Amino acid sequence: METKAFSPSWVARALRELQQLVAIPSISTDPQHVGAVRACADWLARHLQGIGLDRVRVFETPRHPVVYAEKRVSPALPTLLIYGHYDVQPVAPAAAWTVPPFGALIRGERLYGRGASDDKGQFFTHIKALEILLKAGQPLPLNVKLLLEGEEETGSPNLGSFIRQHRQLLRADWAVLSDTNMISAAQPSLTYGLRGSFSAELEVHGPQTELHSGIFGGAVLNPLQALCEMLAHLHDRRGRIAIPGFYEAVRPASVAERAYLRRHATTDAQLLREAQVGQGWGEAGYSLYERTTLRPSLSITGLSGGYQGVGTKSVVPPRASAKLSFRLAAGQDPHVVEQQLRQHLTRITPPQVRATLTAQLHARPYALAPTHPAMRAACRAYAAGFGRAPVLQRSGGTIPVVTLFEEELGIPTVLMGFGLPDDRKHGPDEFLHLPNFWRGIRTSLAFMHEVGRSLRCVNHDPKIIYGNPVS
Amino acid sequence: METKAFSPSWVARALRELQQLVAIPSISTDPQHVGAVRACADWLARHLQGIGLDRVRVFETPRHPVVYAEKRVSPALPTLLIYGHYDVQPVAPAAAWTVPPFGALIRGERLYGRGASDDKGQFFTHIKALEILLKAGQPLPLNVKLLLEGEEETGSPNLGSFIRQHRQLLRADWAVLSDTNMISAAQPSLTYGLRGSFSAELEVHGPQTELHSGIFGGAVLNPLQALCEMLAHLHDRRGRIAIPGFYEAVRPASVAERAYLRRHATTDAQLLREAQVGQGWGEAGYSLYERTTLRPSLSITGLSGGYQGVGTKSVVPPRASAKLSFRLAAGQDPHVVEQQLRQHLTRITPPQVRATLTAQLHARPYALAPTHPAMRAACRAYAAGFGRAPVLQRSGGTIPVVTLFEEELGIPTVLMGFGLPDDRKHGPDEFLHLPNFWRGIRTSLAFMHEVGRSLRCVNHDPKIIYGNPVS
Secondary structure, eight states, rough: HHHTOOOOHHHHHHHHHHHHTTSSSSBBGGGHHHHHHHHHHHHHHHHHHHHOOOOEEOOOOOSSOEEEEEOOOTTTTTTTEEEEEEOOOOOOSSSGGGSSSOOOOEETEEEETTTTTIIIIIHHHHHHHHHHHTTTOOOOOSEEEEEEEOOGGGTTHHHHHHHHHOOOOOOOOEEEEESSSSSTTOOOEEEEEEOEEEEEEEEEEESSSSEEEEEEBBOOOHHHHHHHHHTTTSTTTTTOHHHHHTTOOOOOOOOHHHHHHHHHHHHHHHHHHHHOOSOOOOOSSHHHHHHHHTTTEEEEEEEEEEEOOOOOOOOSSSEEEEEEEEEOTTOOOHHHHHHHHHHHHHHHSOTTSEEEEEEEEEEEOOOOOOOOHHHHHHHHHHHHHHHOOOEEEEEEOOOHHHHHIIIIIOOEEEEEBBBBBSTTTSTTTOOOEHHHHHHHHHHHHHHHHHHHHHHOOSSSHHHHHOOTTOO | HHHTOOOOOOOHHHHHHHHHHHHOOOOOTGGHHHHHHHHHHHHHHHHHHHHTTTEEEEEEESSEEEEEEEOOOOSOOEEEEEEEEEOOOOSSSGGGGGSOOOOOOOEEEEEESSIIIIHHHHHHHHHHHHHHHTTSOOOSSEEEOOOEEEGGGGTTTHHHHHHTTTHHHHOSEEEEESSSSSSSSBOOOEEEEEEEEEEEEEEEOOOOOOEEHHHHTTTTTTTTHHHEEEEEEEETTOOOOOOTTTTTOOOOHHOOOHHHHHSSSOOHHHHHHHHOOSSSSSSSTOOOHHHHHTSOOEEEEEEEEEOOSSOOOEESSSSEEEEEEEEEEEOOOHHHHHHHHHHHHHSOOOSSEEEEEEEEEEEEEEOOOOSHHHHHHHHHHHHHHSSSSOEEEEESSSOOOHHIIIIIIIOOOOOOOOOOTTTTTTTOOOOOOOOHHHHHHHHHHHHHHHHHHHHOEEEOOHHHHSSOOTT
């Protein structure tokens, strides 16, 4: 069936459809693109209808819509919930792109465009696999529900309430989500752990109006200086986060897990090559990969204040701000981290300025044991799709929907990633590695057959989700 | 003569002319306003021609033009060079203005507008004083040369070479410049000292492209973090600049000068009120006023990097930048400070990033002893114009042209300021205090008569310029 499915004309059409999808500038963080996000949802709904899914619907949320579709075959069969997000990151800095960000240009094995890998190209593998199954003329081997979100890049502010409102509709046994990386195009891998996240904006308020830095410089505390000095107090000299109590809840990885990852996961040299930097940095006692997965981190993702134009302006500005993004390791709670940060900021804010912190996103860390039947099924599917068993790995990123599915639907999520470490997600010249797109479709097809063959699961055992994954 | 000159119809016309001048958006730092800067130069040239000055000319420079005019009466009389700058600061942040920045609105005693005090309203006092003298029907009591610059707010990049090219044309005995503050509208004051300046842009370069902060956060040094930590190393905990050797060349003020300033200059309470801040900051052992005049300072005037839009973006950006503005005290050399900063940055730049420093402006500190005949003449002129003898003071600002006049023409400059400490130069809602405008015209008139009565000066004695001003 699969060989027949991948006919040249089908391949050409699937590629054209993917280009159409990537060409829609569905930037969810930018209010000017709200129409494009809507257009993308509508395009998807038409497409899902076209391939034969049922109950296709574009659900309204307070901001960007959710696209839903399903194929129910029998209550006796297992149900798979496929999640993807059709919104994309902003393009900025636009000048750094060497291709049009929404041109969906194909060059060699790459399809370039914002969102090509994160996440349009990845979730589209499941849609194309479903199309193949639906056209085969036989009943599907499982029940399928599809949930496509338009707010992932804004922290999914409305997804939690959407899932709570539609618990019955979304009821499933397992979820699958393709929004992570493989180790390399030559080595498939399956992600069993994600870091959590806490992000916030820190503002420092000084004088009520802009002051002349010649007239007042030296006698008035400059909020830009105060902000820099406060931010410098968030890490110690050894690269550790200097917030008291921050590491207390981190659950140490087992010796077996660290040994497994040392053998199979990204090496320091690979990570430096992927990042295109000459030297690593961070917490002593851990490999670069461990620093980005087993250990928490804090990134300043934006800095702003004062005069940013060409040339000079002699000002002490009234305010300065920084965007902070924590990635949290197993055991950490984003709300506890927020409180720890607030207390630390209170201690380190100079008396001449006022600091405010606006929380933006909270997400808990996640892990699923490789002994879980869903993970076993996924491993077999990768072997079928890529001709090679996957390596198990952790990712340093955060996918808040995974903890939502766990908390609201009580189901585990398989992180079936087809992205590559150097495919420039969130950066300029993002691309999708096309061979992975075709292998991803085959892997998704195999996974759906595996799910169909699996027993219908009872409610998952939390020990399996949080057990030591590779002991 | 003066009473007749200030007739109601003349006053009304002078005010209209001043409004026309302030309404021209001659922002020199902004390439989009290059036409407005040119229009301002042309308006001034027409006006100077109209009041009867000779050899009126708009000189080209590589960027914004210089306006020149003169009235030569006799080689036997002293020559006064009047300097002003017709360019203005940018408006940003535009939203903070409560009046149109170029509306030249008059409300009560204030004329509002960008540049109303800095420097259009101030140098226009001399033009109106000249108009009165020229219309009196008698030969002027002195020779006058007028030099109006269009690049002061960009650091006067072309003024030095202009002055060198036109040394003969600009030859004079003394210069006068009105671009400083008086203590208050009730108390005229004469500035005898200025801080020097060194400003530069610091860039920190990290990864070649934007990286995902989830995937790489914790293993790659973030240039935003590196920048903040480097900037935090520029001051110590006691508010002193932490660059080795930085204070070595600072010439301490005498006990007598400090005592005089304590009695007469701005108090801590006044300075806090002018800055509209609750608490002071800075180097221990000095009053707030001393910190801004006798002591050097370092202000971060801009910070930029990463994602600055609404919401979040998970990035480790490739670069981060800060604008730095040093104000230098007596004895300091801006080029030496640049070298000290470069050496310090080399020491504190982490090995994972690369730092570059682009120098923008160098200006030496300046002081003119009150015993200098030009200062004595100015004191008498203030007494005539304001009905009260001026207090002597220092300013924390920098006026690079003063050191240019000293170095290239060998002449001292009288800083005959008519601005007020709270008139919001460089900030939103800048205004000119109109009573000071009329008193300024009277002071300028009196000063020109004083200069005419003074003996023609020989080349100034450097000891008098750099002597202890109030010993």
